Amino acid sequence: MAQAAIELIGINKSFGAVRANRDINLQVARGTIHGIVGENGAGKSTLMSILYGFYQADSGEIHVGGKPASIHTSNDAIALGIGMVHQHFMLVDNFTVLENIILGAETDALLKSSIAKARSELDRLEREYGLEVDPDAVIEELPVGLQQRVEILKALYRGAEILILDEPTGVLTPAEADHLFRILKQLKEQGKTIVLITHKLREIMAITDTVSVMRQGTMVATRVTKETTVGELAELMVGRRVLLRVEKGESEAGAIKLSVKNLTVKDSRGVTMVDNVSFDVRGGEIVGIAGVAGNGQSELLEAISGIRHAVSGEVTLDGKPIDLTGKADPGELRDRGLAHVPEDRHHVGLVLAFEENENSILGYHDDERYLKGPFLNVDAIMADAKEKIEKYDIRPGNPRLRTANFSGGNQQKIVLAREMEQDPGVLIVGQPTRGVDVGAIEFIHKRLIAMRDQGKAVLVVSVELDEIRSLSDRILVMFAGRVVGERGPDATEGELGLLMAGVEHQEAAQ
């Protein structure tokens, strides 16, 4: 094994009663790409923040380049050649690329020489690594992929030999992610050491040389990537076998519960986002809507759930018409048995500042069960919240905790529990497992299938093709606002991919 670029020995870190890192040992060889995987909250980011000097370890040693290092601030880490690309970019949005690059690394009190130096240095980095970016562009006008490139350049400009990337592909499109991986491989060839934190196992397999798995604050295993499998890693992450594909029986489709005919929806700019879409969802089946993000799925969901007004279309719920062009409101739809798990739980599904128990009844708070006269019945609400916590394994199981303090997966479970436990006839779910870790994905999928088996109509919209294929009994593909095809659950990825790219659609039109 080559000399270790970084060695962490016996790192411990607690936040109050929570032990975020327990006795962590880690070695990363120079000139390799090392992946760190783990569920949300496993302690990956904390560990890297300790390495970058953002937090102090309670105990333990850090060796950089074979020598013991004491890292108290980010400055110490930078001086040791450690650079970090944060999950949420640490860029000043209305500054230019150059200004962001020199911030904190200025040569003297006046900016002129710093800017000149940065300009020529950027030029060199651009030639060496192919990291092209306009130095005078303002950050907020750059696409996310380029903003991330600025973060990488920032680290390289400070002389980073070791680059830590925290969930770098979370905000990228697949094409941007591929580009990022090419850059990382190139950096590796130039002798840089790269640590990649992610919970996407596919990325680990695609790019890393070695991989470490973290679970609940401990380092459970380190493997050579070529000698392991996605299944093994998933199992190590969760601590038990994970069903990557949920098992489910044949669907027994019943009567039509939700019928959509010729629905057209425009967005706020007046652009037609949903164009004359028709479909039915029967009781006892899951209908999945696949598509590349931005092809009208969001608007379709918003219209059916009464958040966005439709331009035209006939929609019936349990055979009775609902007017989505203006009269329906989400509350009315809810009363008629249509439950909705929105795509964006932070903005639409939850009030993050509320306690868990408040969010677990939000929207149903007018229900008699939760009222005592004109007042909320706190005892009933708490009992109800505890029941949901138990049933949906929401962690930590404290209904008084602020919702913002739950992890993404558990927040999603709070919304799912709220909507599913109302026993709706029709359940509409947007991106059921976005930002949710492997263990919770399995759980959520199982609950959705259980709903189906109880004879409910379930409509799922997801940009994750795997998810659509594993859940759905019928798959509708949306492209440019239209439903361009319907397939069974056995449709291949390639076949659906072509439909999602609009290929067949265009051929048919010609």
Add this chain to the structure above:
Amino acid sequence: MDTFNAIIQVLDSTIRLSVPLLLACLAGLYSERAGIFDIGLEGKMLVGAFAGASAAAVFHSALIGLGMAILISVAFALVHGFASITHRGNQIVSGVAINFIAAGSTIILGQAWFQQGGRTPALQPGERFEAINWPGADAMRDVPIIGPIYDELISGHSILVYFAFAMVPITWWVLFRTRFGLRLRAVGENPAAVDTAGISVAWLRYRALICTGILTGVAGAYLSMVQNGGFVKDMTAGKGYIALAALIFAKWKPVNAMFACLLFGFLDAAAIRLQGSPLPIIGKVPVQFMQALPYVLTVILLAGFIGKAIPPRAGGVPYVKER
């Protein structure tokens, strides 16, 4: 020629009246650009005015007065920093508290020390900043047009007036051409970016507040030692708030700030000048209406007639390292 002279006189008082606004506005610019809302400009000006006039009267020196004004004003700025940076308190509450403390303490201390009903003793020549007459101002006076402009508008102001206007390009230069300015702007937009770059967010914001304190101190000294010959209770009369309005109107830019303050100063000067004299077409306008104009303008401007004013993004939010 009478009209011309009248215009020159209005412009002259425009300059005089806009100076405290300009100093306070630039003061606010430093703190707000660093992400600290400072509604306490008014209070800091007031304590500056009081400390300046008191020290000048006691020590018989304008310079000691100015030094004291700056010192006390900076001390108040640091209190604001202690509450809102170190202890992450609400910046508005802290600012309002400073205004109340300033209004109350200046009256109480003034009465206790000087027994003149909250006033400080009238300042003698030598205890005030005198007007500086530029070379040749007297000789130029009779040259048409240029003469009065040179004599009235350019020459014949106190050193603090020239300081205020010099601070406009200096502030611009500091903000956009120095390392301190780059970091100051960055910390007001995204303190986490500054923190991860290895720079102390708190120390940077404290330094910004010290700049604010210095400028509000000078603004206060101008009020009590130039515009007036001593301190009078509540003499800032809302100028700190008008300065905040001007700052928003100026979109947090130094040169814009100057023009915004000149505009407010001009309205003030015009209101004074037009008191009692009938306007063409409209006729006689009540004094109160003219005096209300700057405030009416403030409301109109802030109600969105200035286009989109985007404040520094981290403004008003205490910086907490996220977990």
